[in-house]
Amino acid sequence: MPSHLITLYDIQCKLDSTAWSPHTWRTRFILNYKKLPYQTTWMPLPDVQTVLPAVGVLPTRAAVPHYTVPAIVDELEGSPAVVMSDSGLIADYLERTYPEPSIYHGAKALQTEHMGAVSQHVLSRMGFMVFPNTPRLLEGREREYYLNTRKGIFGVELDDMFPEERQEEMWANLKEGFAALGAYIDGIEHSEQWFFSKTSEPGYADFVLGATMIWFKLSGPEKGWERISEWDGGKWARFFRNLEPYTASSVIDSSS
């Protein structure tokens, strides 16, 4: 493997060096799993739109916000640095460049299908429960920016996403989603430790589910994760604990 250092761009919050972005966690899991040396450049959320273009990162969207995390710069000895955004493209790049241990286990299409199930049953039901609760992680201009930009992104006021009178119905909908994901998992071949891999090593979809869980735990409704932990005989909490070896924030010290 060539000598190299990866910089991961991530968004900061009130909690020191605590990564909370679900998309960045997908990349962070891969870096930790493949034991690739990296440092994190933490940015205030409003600065993503100026810091990323300045390092040559391409926009991921046509609509605002144009630039999103994760982004990486991989400085390889003797070659031009690789600058990249979008968690899916980054996953493919890391797998191609540093194939072992693998996140796809020779079947990327299967991992993509599993990610689709995670997204359909769980992630898509969580968004409106999480977004109105996220401001508690932010302060000052980061909080202001967040509050002022979400309606433009999601088309709904934060206050209307998870109103008191709909909360129990939305919790029930999420519980059903987890049960549906559980049924999907029961229908595929997988190892005891992982939902989306037949081996003792996790698959990319395991990381996508884990990233979704961390995001919900940190920025979703308070004590929400405790609730999910009790569902389905505690299987989601057990799975989450299995991910612990890959949750170190950074292999080398974080910069700021």
Ligand SMILES: N[C@@H](CCC(=O)N[C@@H](CS)C(=O)NCC(=O)O)C(=O)O
């Ligand atoms: N398709 C992108 C989506 C990434 C994304 O939406 N990132 C969010 C954080 S989770 C972001 O950077 N948002 C910028 C903002 O809200 O201003 C990916 O998979 O990397």
